[in-house]
Amino acid sequence: xxxxxxxxxxxxxxxxxxxxxxxxxxxxxxxxxxxxxxxxxxxxxxxxxxxxxxxxxxxxxxxxxxxxxxxxxxxxxxxxxxxxxxxxxxxxxxxxxxxxxxxxxxxxxxxxxxxxxxxxxxxxxxxxxxxxxxxxxxxxxxxxxxxxxxxxxxxxxxxxxxxxxxxxxxxxxxxxxxxxxxxxxxxxxxxxxxxxxxxxxxxxxxxxxxxxxxxxxxxxxxxxxxxxxxxxxxxxxxxxxxxxxxxxxxxxxxxxxxxxxxxxxxxxxxxxxxxxxxxxxxxxxxxxxxxxxxxxxxxxxxxxxxxxxxxxxxxxxxxxxxxxxxxxxxxxxxxxxxxxxxxxxxxxxxxxxxxxxxxxxxxxxxxxxxxxxxxxxxxxxxxxxxxxxxxxxxxxxxxxxxxxxxxxxxxxxxxxxxxxxxxxxxxxxxxxxxxxxxxxxxxxxxxxxxxxxxxxxxxxxxxxxxxxxxxxxxxxxxxxxxxxxxxxxxxxxxxxxxxxxxxxxxxxxxxxxxxxxxxxxxxxxxxxxxxxxxxxxxxxxxxxxxxxxxxxxxxxxxxxxxxxxx
RNA sequence: GCGCCCGUAGCUCAGCGGAUAGAGCGUUAGGUUGCGGACCUAAAGGCCGUAGGUUCGAGUCCUACCGGGCGUACCA
Numbered sequence: 070x071x072x073x074x075x076x077x078x079x080x081x082x083x084x085x086x087x088x089x090x091x092x093x094x095x096x097x098x099x100x101x102x103x104x105x106x107x108x109x110x111x112x113x114x115x116x117x118x119x120x121x122x123x124x125x126x127x128x129x130x131x132x133x134x135x136x137x138x139x140x141x142x143x144x145x146x147x148x149x150x151x152x153x154x155x156x157x158x159x160x161x162x163x164x165x166x167x168x169x170x171x172x173x174x175x176x177x178x179x180x181x182x183x184x185x186x187x188x189x190x191x192x193x194x195x196x197x198x199x200x201x202x203x204x205x206x207x208x209x210x211x212x213x214x215x216x217x218x219x220x221x222x223x224x225x226x227x228x229x230x231x232x233x234x235x236x237x238x239x240x241x242x243x244x245x246x247x248x249x250x251x252x253x254x255x256x257x258x259x260x261x262x263x264x265x266x267x268x269x270x271x272x273x274x275x276x277x278x279x280x281x282x283x284x285x286x287x288x289x290x291x292x293x294x295x296x297x298x299x300x301x302x303x304x305x306x307x308x309x310x311x312x313x314x315x316x317x318x319x320x321x322x323x324x325x326x327x328x329x330x331x332x333x334x335x336x337x338x339x340x341x342x343x344x345x346x347x348x349x350x351x352x353x354x355x356x357x358x359x360x361x362x363x364x365x366x367x368x369x370x371x372x373x374x375x376x377x378x379x380x381x382x383x384x385x386x387x388x389x390x391x392x393x394x395x396x397x398x399x400x401x402x403x404x405x406x407x408x409x410x411x412x413x414x415x416x417x418x419x420x421x422x423x424x425x426x427x428x429x430x431x432x433x434x435x436x437x438x439x440x441x442x443x444x445x446x447x448x449x450x451x452x453x454x455x456x457x458x459x460x461x462x463x464x465x466x467x468x469x470x471x472x473x474x475x476x477x478x479x480x481x482x483x484x485x486x487x488x489x490x491x492x493x494x495x496x497x498x499x500x501x502x503x504x505x506x507x508x509x510x511x512x513x514x515x516x517x518x519x520x521x522x523x524x525x526x527x528x529x530x531x532x533x534x535x536x537x538x539x540x541x542x543x544x545x546x547x548x549x550x551x552x553x554x555x556x557x558x559x560x561x562x563x564x565x566x567x568x569x570x571x572x573x574x575x576x577x578x579x580x581x582x583x584x585x586x587x588x589x590x591x592x593x594x595x596x597x598x599x600x601x602x603x604x605x606x607x608x609x610x611x612x613x614x615x616x617x618x619x620x621x622x623x624x625x626x627x628x629x630x631x632x633x634x635x
Numbered sequence: 636g637c638g639c640c641c642g643u644a645g646c647u648c649a650g651c652g653g654a655u656a657g658a659g660c661g662u663u664a665g666g667u668u669g670c671g672g673a674c675c676u677a678a679a680g681g682c683c684g685u686a687g688g689u690u691c692g693a694g695u696c697c698u699a700c701c702g703g704g705c706g707u708a709c710c711a
Contacts, residue, residue: 112654121653127691134691159691161654204711245710271710363709374638374707381709388711417639418706443640443704484659485648488640490704492647497660503673506659512673523670560651572649575658586675589667599670613670635673 076150077118077556080107080164083146084120090144097140100129107164109556116155116163117549123160134160171548172536178551178615179531185622186554190562191232191407197399198224199332200411201321202239205313206250208277209320209466211493212413212445217466218482218628219442220411221326222567225626230562232407235329238321239395242310243334244388249273250313251306255293257282258305262291281312320467324475325628337394344386347397347430348379356429366393371425389419393426400432407436409565414443440565442487448494464495473498473505476629480507483627484571506575511632513578514624516585517617518633524599524610531614534607543587544612550580551619558626567627574623581616 084107091097103125110119123137130137138156145154145162150170155163178185200220203213221236228234241247253272257279260266268274285293285308293305314331321328337344351357351366358365362382366389369376379390399408412419420441424434446453447464469478472495481498484506485491524530539545557573560566588597598609621631 106651108651108653110654111650111657115654119654124653124691157654159654206711241711247711249710361709365709378709383709385709387709391711414640414705416706416711419711420639441640441705446704481647489648490641494647497647504660505673508673509659512671516671516674520670527670564651568649572658579658582674583676585670586667589669589675597670635671 076166076170076552077107079148080118080120080151083148083151084122084141084162087141087145088122090146091140094144096143097137098130098132100126102126109553110161110163113549115157115161116165118164118166120162120164121160123162127160138162166549168540168545169537171545171552172539174548174552175536175539175612175615178618179611182618183622183625185618186229186558188230188555188558188562190230190559191227194232194406195235195404196227196232196407196409197235197237197403197405198227198409198411199237199239199399200224200409201317201326202241203317204241204246204250205310205317206246206273207275207313209317211447211464211466211469214324214466214469214478215442215445215482215491216411216413217321217324217326218479219440219487219567220409221628222479222483222570222626223409223411223440223561223565225628226558226561226567226570227407227409229558229626232562235405236327237330237332238328239332239334240310240314241334241388241391242307242314243338243391244385247306247310251301251303251309253278254282254285254309255301255305258285258293258301261286262294264294264297281309284312285309320465320470323470324466324479332395332398334391334395337391337398338386342394343398343402344390344394347394348390350397350430351379351393351426354429354431366426366429368422368425368429371429373422373425377422389422389426392419392423393430396423396427396432396437397430400427400436401430405436408438410437410439412439412441414441417441438565440487443490446490446492448492449496469495473502476511477502477505477507479628480505480510480571483567486566486568506571507629508635510571510574510578510620510624511629512635513581514617514620514631515633515635517581517613517620520585520598520613521610521617522633524606527599529599529603529606529610531607531610534609534611535604536608536611538605538608539612541587543584544609547580547584547612547616550577551616553577554619554623557623570623570627574620574627577616577620577623581620584616 088097088102092099103122107118107120110116123134123141127134127137135156135158138160142154142156142162150167152165152167157163181187198220201209201213201217203209224234224236249269249272252269256266256268256272261282285305293302295302336342356367357379358367363378364380365376366379367376377389378387379393380386399405420439423439424437427434427437553573557569561569598613599606624631
């Protein structure tokens with residue numbers, strides 16, 4: 070039992086064994102026992118792990134929980150990983166890990182290296198995380214950045230949990246908004262050619278459309294001009310979308326996000342394509358009805374509040390139809406066993422009916438998890454800035470990256486739970502950038518690197534260090550903190566709430582800074598990681614190396630850099 | 636109107652039904668000439684929106700209400 074990733078379940082097994090022993094000895098009533106869940110106490114003074122089992126079974130046992138706790142603790146088997154359990158009022162059983170177990174974790178961490186804290190939770194399963202997927206009708210804004218940070222971190226954590234992961238961006242290159250985008254672009258294009266043309270009432274008035282039209286004109290000249298009164302050529306529309314997508318892709322690359330696949334909505338509609346197949350399945354299932362000139366998905370028969378149009382009376386499919394076909398592709402054609410859609414909260418009205426449609430096409434709706442993140446309220450000097458592609462002013466993700474940096478922006482986005490509305494004060498973000506928690510975490514990594522560097526200059530390294538020499542409280546406290554990462558990954562991979570990552574990263578960095586500072590507080594300049602005692606130095610360097618691995622791992626999961634120096 | 640999300644320290648936010656509700660920033664008082672001070676220690680600061688309820692135990696679950704956001708399209 071030297072593996073951090075299973076220590077908790079190991080303890081649960083020991084508790085269960087203790088219960089059986091106590092019952093056999095007649096010291097515990099033989100009643101139905103709740104799961105022997107072992108958790109981490111909030112206060113480390115109460116041990117590394119604790120069980121509340123006695124509290125949970127007190128009612129059924131009709132005995133005071135403290136008495137039950139004592140009976141279970143008495144029969145708790147001896148184990149090299151854990152000290153004798155302690156009982157605490159009103160009925161907790163507290164466990165403390167042994168020094169030898171903690172020391173072994175240092176070796177364990179170094180052996181795993183970049184794969185530290187990985188899990189087998191999703192082994193053999195294919196999962197997809199689809200995120201951002203903003204309409205290519207304008208540049209990404211700050212809100213899209215939140216979705217990017219959340220989706221990418223979630224994908225990384227699921228990867229760490231053993232899933233085979235695909236990150237995907239769904240490109241809405243078909244549909245009404247795309248047409249409006251084309252109309253707007255054409256109007257700007259004509260204006261540049263000296264024609265009087267008005268952008269559509271529901272078009273995109275942003276400056277970027279003028280720039281885009283200028284780019285098109287520089288590259289293609291006036292060849293897209295049609296007779297006055299004619300609509301825009303489809304080729305111009307397609308080129309505009311292509312340029313927008315390229316721009317979005319660049320922004321995301323700057324943000325450090327790489328997608329395995331960019332999925333075109335238009336591609337659903339080829340002859341014999343996914344769309345036809347998905348609709349055929351719906352039709353075969355009796356889920357389609359023609360009414361008022363349109364084709365409806367009779368979702369109310371499956372519990373939805375109302376039916377929904379899938380094909381408009383003018384023959385064009387709705388966004389909903391596209392999404393049904395798209396999810397048919399995800400589940401039926403590609404066979405993902407877990408699909409996560411990361412959406413802005415303004416799409417939440419769509420959640421229920423997409424889940425219903427997922428059932429209607431024969432997929433498991435429970436395998437579809439739609440993660441909604443609340444929209445970002447931007448503030449500049451206390452003033453609320455509206456985020457809208459249709460309104461004139463938008464703060465782009467590029468501007469944000471420029472102002473606060475990709476790492477800081479990601480950390481900031483991840484810290485808030487997706488469900489919480491978030492105020493982003495641009496002035497404050499810039500002003501605080503040097504005091505930002507992100508630097509605290511990265512600085513810890515740089516210091517760890519620096520210690521190893523300094524040791525190397527003296528011909529010292531972690532090789533051959535004996536971890537049994539690590540006995541100081543602050544040394545073992547650092548190991549304890551490192552061991553929590555596997556729990557964090559498990560939590561995030563099952564709850565899909567990535568905000569635990571940055572909070573944990575802060576705590577791990579704190580444990581290191583405290584560890585490092587403890588040597589100084591001792592007052593003796595000789596008491597450092599590198600001491601005159603070569604053997605002790607090597608052991609401590611081993612811990613430093615392990616801590617660096619752990620910290621780099623969390624930073625990597627958050628999509629942030631782990632700098633060697635700052 | 637109906638539905639969903641959110642209301643926790645001065646500010647921005649964490650908190651799987653369990654032990655004295657936490658962090659960063661800000662404020663105050665100390666430490667530290669360093670293997671990186673972008674550090675450490677401590678203090679002050681809370682009727683966890685309000686009122687009921689469930690439970691041995693509620694910031695956490697349920698109900699109502701108040702406040703903010705979003706949705707309620709043959710837009711996406």
